[in-house]
Amino acid sequence: MQINQSELKDLKAVVTLVIEPADYQEEVAKQLKEVRHKAQMPGFRPGMVPAGLVKKMYGKGILADVLNKLVGEHLQKHIEDNKIQILGDPLPSEDSPKIDLDNEDTFTFLFDIAVAPEFDAKLNGKNKLPEYTIEPTEEMINKQVEAYTNRFGEYIPEDKEKGTKAEVKPCAVDAELFAKVYGADAPKDEAGFRARIKEDIVRSLAEESKYRFGLDVKAAIMKKMEKIAFPEDFLKRWVLATNEKMTQEELDKDFDKMLDELKWHLAKDQLMKEYNINVEKEEVEAFAKRIAQMQFMQYGLMNVDDAMLSNYAQEMLKNENQLRGIVERVVEDKIFDAIKGIAKIEPKTVSQEEFDKLFK
Secondary structure, three states: OEEEEOOOEOOEEEEEEEEOHHHHHHHHHHHHHHHHHHOOOOOOOOOOOOHHHHHHHHHHHHHHHHHHHHHHHHHHHHHHHOOOOEOOOOEEOOOOOOOOOOOOOOEEEEEEEEEOOOOOOOOOOOOEEEEEEEOOOHHHHHHHHHHHHHHOOEEEOOEOOOOEOOEEEOOOOOHHHHHHHHHHHOOOOHHHHHHHHHHHHHHHHHHHHHHHHHHHHHHHHHHHHOOOOOOHHHHHHHHHHHOOOOOHHHHHHHHHHHHHHHHHHHHHHHHHHHOOOOOOHHHHHHHHHHHHHHHHHHOOOOOOOHHHHHHHHHHHHOOHHHHHHHHHHHHHHHHHHHHHOOOEEEEEEEOHHHHHHOOO
16 A cells, blocks of 8 residues: 655645555455355355355445545554644545546545644743632621521411512521531531631632633633634534534634634643643542532532532533543643643732622
8 A cells, every 4th residue: 555645735735545456355355255154145055155246246335345444544544653643634635536446446545634733832930820819708708698597597488368478587597507507517606607608608719719710821821822823724624524514604603713622622732741741530530529519519508428429420420521521621720730830920819899800
């Protein structure tokens, strides 16, 4: 088999594969023999159908399958052997010659490929990144206490005769409420209850701050990549070829977003190698438990035991899309942590209101 690649032009090249009889005849003959042994036709005993008839009936289909397999294997090997960082997948070239299985024995296949541009996504000490600490207030604590007293309050049904509507009568701020919120290790008094609520708020705000730091890191990296040229015509062709339901209009509308996602994917790959980042199973499970805990906390369940969190996390990880998303989040968190030790971090203490304005 002959494989050649043209010179790169605008990050694109053509790979040519020439498949000759010696490349496929043995495998085709082997498969025809297997089919003959299994073939059953009227007038012939099992396994005794004439070889010529078997070839006439099945030969072209077997040859096509063998050629497709050879092309796929050798094209992939060419990419791996030459360490080509391709974008998308190879696409059959529009200049490919027509394959005539009836009258030819040497076949030529042409594939267009696109390669990733050179870029440097790394940040350094010259990059300034803010790290926010959100200051919890007494008002935030008061609102959470009020939320708990309403959630665990007494439900008073509607009384049409008296003309009253259904409502919830807040419960008392006492040991019974503390136990409902925090379980066996609940605080003993209101001061301890409020202190515990403040700890929960601080933890929640820290997650918000961490999320914002990640956005700022990503923005700094994407800014470095905004002027990098990509083979957009190839990428558009590839997206349409691999998404049959997508229209040209939808592609044109969403392409800039797709291109940004591709840039971020390439940047993450580079930074994972740069910072020797690997993701362990235990890290994925721990992150899933963290998500589960935060979801429970949103419903006021602050004292979910570890076994329940683990079970909830394992169910979450059974979903392939959720698993993939969590792995990506773990990767990003590790990249952000690595960059925190490299870039110039500027600590800033802000109120919740000031922090919220950052997203507007």
